[in-house]
Amino acid sequence: MFDTLGALFLSLLLKKIGICNENSQLNIAKILLKHLLQINMNSIQIIDQKITDITKLENGEYSYRIKLNEESVGIGLYKCMSLVNHSCYNVTKSLFNGSELCLVSNCSFQNGDEITYNYGPHFKQAKKDERQQYLSDLYYFQCQCKACDQNWC
Ligand SMILES: *[C@@H]1O[C@H](CO)[C@@H](O)[C@H](O)[C@H]1NC(C)=O
Ligand SMILES: *[C@@H]1O[C@H](CO)[C@@H](O)[C@H](O)[C@H]1NC(C)=O
Ligand SMILES: *[C@@H]1O[C@H](CO)[C@@H](O)[C@H](O)[C@H]1NC(C)=O
Ligand SMILES: *[C@@H]1O[C@H](CO)[C@@H](O)[C@H](O)[C@H]1NC(C)=O
Ligand SMILES: [Zn+2]
Numbered sequence: 001m002f003d004t005l006g007a008l009f010l011s012l013l014l015k016k017i018g019i020c021n022e023n024s025q026l027n028i029a030k031i032l033l034k035h036l037l038q039i040n041m042n043s044i045q046i047i048d049q050k051i052t053d054i055t056k057l058e059n060g061e062y063s064y065r066i067k068l069n070e071e072s073v074g075i076g077l078y079k080c081m082s083l084v085n086h087s088c089y090n091v092t093k094s095l096f097n098g099s100e101l102c103l104v105s106n107c108s109f110q111n112g113d114e115i116t117y118n119y120g121p122h123f124k125q126a127k128k129d130e131r132q133q134y135l136s137d138l139y140y141f142q143c144q145c146k147a148c149d150q151n152w153c
Contacts, residue, residue, distance in 0.1 A: 003036040003037055003040065004033060006033075006036055007030075007033035007036055008029050010029070010032050011025045011026075011028045011032060014028060038077070038082075039077060041082075041139065042077055042078075043077055044076055044081060044094065044101065045072045045074075046073050046074050046075060046076050046099055046101075047068075047069075047071065047072060047073070047096050048068075048069040048070070048071045048072075048073045048096070049067060049068045049069065049096050049097075050066070050067040050068075050096075050097055051065070051066055051067075051095055051097045052066075066095060074099075076099055078101050081101060084103070084115060084117045085114065085116050085117070086118065086119040086139070086141075086143060087116035087145035087146065087147065088121060088123040088131050088143060088147040089118070089122065089123055089145070089147045089152070090118050091105055091115065091116045091117070091118075092104060092107075092115060092116065092117050092118075094117070103115070103117065119135065120134065121135065123147040123148075123152050123153050124153070127153065128147075128148055128151060131148070
């Protein structure tokens with residue numbers, strides 16, 4: 001609702017300053033609405049942290065240090081990250097190096113395994129119905145992750 005009004009308002013401004021006209025205004029508003037919705041769904045908070053001292057260990061894994069202020073410095077849209085589905089348990093963790101986003105994990109993956117990311121509600125911190133409500137209100141889907149399917153909590 002707010003996004004629709006926002007898109008219409010922005011398209012009116014664009015008409016006012018002569019970037020679009022009466023005929024194209026509605027199409028421009030549709031494109032703006034699509035982008036506003038994509039930003040809502042997919043934007044990620046950029047945290048002020050820095051990855052340093054990356055070392056390859058003998059077992060082939062990597063160790064690293066994170067210099068962390070834990071301060072949100074803005075939001076960003078990441079094309080690859082936007083493909084990653086949610087799960088109510090931690091498989092991966094996001095790390096920022098400036099505005100560059102890395103998704104790291106302790107798990108080993110087989111070819112074809114799905115890589116997921118926790119969008120907020122974690123099974124250790126929230127009950128299944130609370131998580132499902134949150135995800136459905138904010139992201140419009142019903143979570144069917146392992147934690148929800150198998151009623152971990
Ligand atoms: C995310 O979940 C949807 C719905 O279950 C599925 O169609 C899609 O392939 C999944 N995406 C990835 C990258 O696994
Ligand atoms: C982090 O960014 C710096 C430059 O800002 C770069 O030199 C360094 O290689 C990056 N580290 C990683 C892990 O990508
Ligand atoms: C990996 O394991 C370490 C130590 O148990 C933990 O501190 C870290 O948060 C884990 N990372 C992920 C992405 O699960
Ligand atoms: C798991 O994800 C939650 C929610 O994003 C986060 O608060 C928590 O620190 C994460 N735990 C680990 C071990 O990465
Ligand atoms: Zn779930």
